[in-house]
Amino acid sequence: MSAPDGPELVGQDGAGVPDALQRLWTPHRMAYIKGQDKPEDGAAEGCPFCRIPGLDDETGLILARGETVYALLNLYPYNPGHLMVVPYRHVADYTGLTAEETRELAELTQHAMRVVRAVSAAHGFNIGMNQGVIAGAGIAAHLHQHVVPRWGGDANFMPVIGHTKVLPQLLGETRKLLADAW
Template identity: 65%
Template structure:
C-alpha cells in the first residue's frame, strides 16, 4: 500500500484543494463532435440534434426555422442555445424569417428560464468565427446563459470547473414544461 507521501509525490504538490473531476469535458476539449468541414453532413451537432428525440438531443423547443437546445457543455445550469435548422455560419446570412424567429425564441428562452430558475440576469450573444471564440463556427448559435449573484465562485476561478446542480435531462424537462406559447 502506498503512503500519503508516495501518493502526493505521484500526484503533484498538494495545494490544499480537493479535486472535482469533470471527465465528460474532455470530449469538448478534444473537439469531439465538431464539424469536420463546412457542410451540414460533416458531423455538425446542431444539424443532428433536431432529428433526435427531445431527451436525446436536449432540444427544449422547436420553431419553424430555429430551435432551442441545451448546451451540452454549459457555463451555468440552464445554458440554452438558439440555432437555425439551416447550416449557416454568419448572422448576416440569415433570412428574415430565421432572424425574426431567432429573436422570438431567444425571448422565450429568457422567459422560460426566469419561470423555472429565477436568474438575476443573463448573458446573451453569439461568437461568429473561430477567432471570436465560436466552439462550432460553422453553424450559427445564440447563447442564453442565466446568471445569479455570486455564480462565479472559487470553483470556476480556482478549480477551473463548474458545479451544476441539475442533470441536463431534468433541466430540459422543466424548461420544456414552462416554455411560453406564441
C-alpha cells in the same frame, strides 16, 4: 512517482493518494476539449446542429422547435439552464439569416428568457453569438445564439482557481424543467 519538491499524487495502481485537497471530476468536458463531434471542414455533414433536430427531444436536449429555429440545452453549459437558439439551416454568419429566421431567433430567445426566469429565478442573462473561430465559436460553421442565465454570486473561485464549473443539476433534469415550462 513523487515530484522532487512535492507530495506523491498517484499511487502504484494509478489511483489518487489522499491529500488535503478535494477534487471535482468533470470527465465529460474532455469530449469538448478534444473537439468531439465538431465538423472539421465546416460542411453540414457531421454538423451536430444539423444532426440534433433528427433526434427525439430528450436525447437531443431540445426544449422547443420553431418553424426555422430550435432551442436546446448546451451540452457543455457555463451555468444551469445555459441554452442555445439555433437555425435548422446550416448557416455560419448572422448576416446570412433570412428575415424569418432572424425574427424567430429573437422571439425564441425572448421566450427562453421568460421560461428560465420562471423556472429558476435567474437574475440576469448573457446573450450572444461568437461569429467565427477567431471570435471563440466552438462550431463556427453553424450559427448558434447562447442564452446563459446568471445569478448574483454565480462566479466564484471554482472557475478561476480550479478551472471547473459546479453545476447543481443534471442536463436531463434541467431539460425536463424548462421543456415542461415552455
